[in-house]
Amino acid sequence: MSSVTFPPRSPPGSSGCGSGDIPATSVTTQSAEQALFASDRYARLILAQMNKMRLRTDFCDVRLRLGGRVFSVHKLVLAASSPYFSALFSGGMSEADKEEVQILGVEAPVFEVLLEFIYTGMINVTVENMQELMVAADMLQLSEVVSICGEFLKGHMDPSNCVGVYQFLEQIVLRMVSFFLHLCLSVCVSDEFWGLSKGQLVKLLRSEELRIEDEYQVFTAAMDWVLQDVTKRKKHVVEVLDPVRFPLLSPQRLFKYIEGISDFSLRVALQTLLREYTEVSKSPKENKMYSLLQPAKMRPRRKARKYLYAIGR
Structure with missing residues (x-):
């Protein structure tokens, strides 16, 4: 079989291309x-x-309900677009196998704009919708939309609104922390969580914005961080556990958890720490003094699921 010899030429996309060459290559x-x-x-x-498939509902495998509206979407597309949806549809969350999932905290018209961006890469940002888009995009972890809104915001800042912009961005940061912690404490298996410094972890675990089932989640999250590198991190266990509201937890449940820790010195340190809390709770006088000194330790966090707690014995 004879071979074909190709003469040297400029490839498509190079400076030698003519107007008839393939575009965008x-x-x-x-x-x-x-x-x-x-x-x-x-x-x-x-x-x-x-x-087009989304608009025709072809191959859509989940429905998202926002208020009275339902959006048929593809899990793969949304999971690829943001860590929020990736976590939502993963095996660790209860929504993973549901055919319809409710999304709270975002208005349907705002979500529709964000959904258009996810599937097209284009978004129309206006003075009227910028704040709602940025808040919703931040919650849903659509970082590209947050950046776009940030650029739009910079172009519209002046001395008359700079204080309002600062307050708005401060709220955005609080929402980011709240959502980050919600995901971390729900799944708590990400490299980013393990990579937090001691100071970052303590600051986050003190937050009133934690969306938790109960305080035990905060305790196990702190311990998971310690146990990820127990040799280096066990010396920080007292500081890391300081944000935990131990009076809201069952001592029996905590001691049972501690019994399963293989590192002897860490187990002893935790047992000693827990005995200090349980001794306080046994004495009404000391318990009263403890509640006066640390009132925040005695009440559930603001965003925690509301239960009736019985403190003491």
């Missing part, structure tokens, strides 16, 4: 014998096709 690496091409046009076509 570039060469990432090139040699005399081969070239690796990248097509931005292909990526846009795939995204457009997935959006």
